[in-house]
Amino acid sequence: AQSVTQLDSQVPVFEEAPVELRCNYSSSVSVYLFWYVQYPNQGLQLLLKYLSGSTLVKGINGFEAEFNKSQTSFHLRKPSVHISDTAEYFCAVTSLKAAGNKLTFGGGTRVLVKP
Amino acid sequence: DAGITQSPRHKVTETGTPVTLRCHQTENHRYMYWYRQDPGHGLRLIHYSYGVKDTDKGEVSDGYSVSRSKTEDFLLTLESATSSQTSVYFCAISPSQGDRPLDGYTFGSGTRLTVV
Numbered sequence: 001a002q003s004v005t006q007l008d009s010q011v012p013v014f015e016e017a018p019v020e021l022r023c024n025y026s027s028s029v030s031v032y033l034f035w036y037v038q039y040p041n042q043g044l045q046l047l048l049k050y051l052s053g054s055t056l057v058k059g060i061n062g063f064e065a066e067f068n069k070s071q072t073s074f075h076l077r078k079p080s081v082h083i084s085d086t087a088e089y090f091c092a093v094t095s096l097k098a099a100g101n102k103l104t105f106g107g108g109t110r111v112l113v114k115p
Numbered sequence: 116d117a118g119i120t121q122s123p124r125h126k127v128t129e130t131g132t133p134v135t136l137r138c139h140q141t142e143n144h145r146y147m148y149w150y151r152q153d154p155g156h157g158l159r160l161i162h163y164s165y166g167v168k169d170t171d172k173g174e175v176s177d178g179y180s181v182s183r184s185k186t187e188d189f190l191l192t193l194e195s196a197t198s199s200q201t202s203v204y205f206c207a208i209s210p211s212q213g214d215r216p217l218d219g220y221t222f223g224s225g226t227r228l229t230v231v
Binding site for chain 2: 101
């Protein structure tokens with residue numbers, strides 16, 4: 001079985017400061033990893049994904065994430081946040097062994113960007 | 116997202132009544148999913164479909180049933196709504212590319228369901 005833990009439920013950060021959102025996963029097989037963003041009262045939007053290859057993945061809106069197999073982590077970072085980055089962020093995992101391409105989500109991290 | 120729509124967007128219903136939520140896609144994707152979102156729990160899978168009339172349970176399927184009679188439509192039914200089913204429900208779709216989730220999911224805008 002696969003699982004995802006997002007270590008911070010809320011992260012307050014000042015505008016133009018860097019932010020890191022932590023994600024750890026558990027799985028017995030090779031994984032595919034995703035970060036999604038949910039703006040208030042909206043659905044989820046894909047930020048970035050790791051399928052294979054380079055462990056540093058760049059996504060939309062200046063976000064990037066690094067896959068670390070030995071630490072089973074996939075942390076999300078942005079060097080300088082904007083007010084518009086206020087949202088909830090979800091880490092998710094799946095694998096070839098997951099029937100139906102099922103994604104397992106973490107509990108989410110709320111990012112509040114302060115002026 | 117233009118390729119996936121959920122209806123209704125909001126619904127208030129009484130305990131014990133049946134409720135059906137609809138997910139419609141125009142992408143011709145093989146996989147469709149129903150998730151519920153609750154604070155602190157992220158998104159949890161209720162049911163999913165891997166083809167017409169092919170469905171399977173997720174981790175929180177009790178009290179829910181689904182049907183998929185056409186590729187484009189995936190219905191979620193709460194057979195007898197309870198207050199614990201008050202939640203935001205999201206539908207998602209995923210293409211099949213050799214069974215690899217290369218593009219992740221595309222999500223609908225959600226249905227906010229309140230059971231009173």
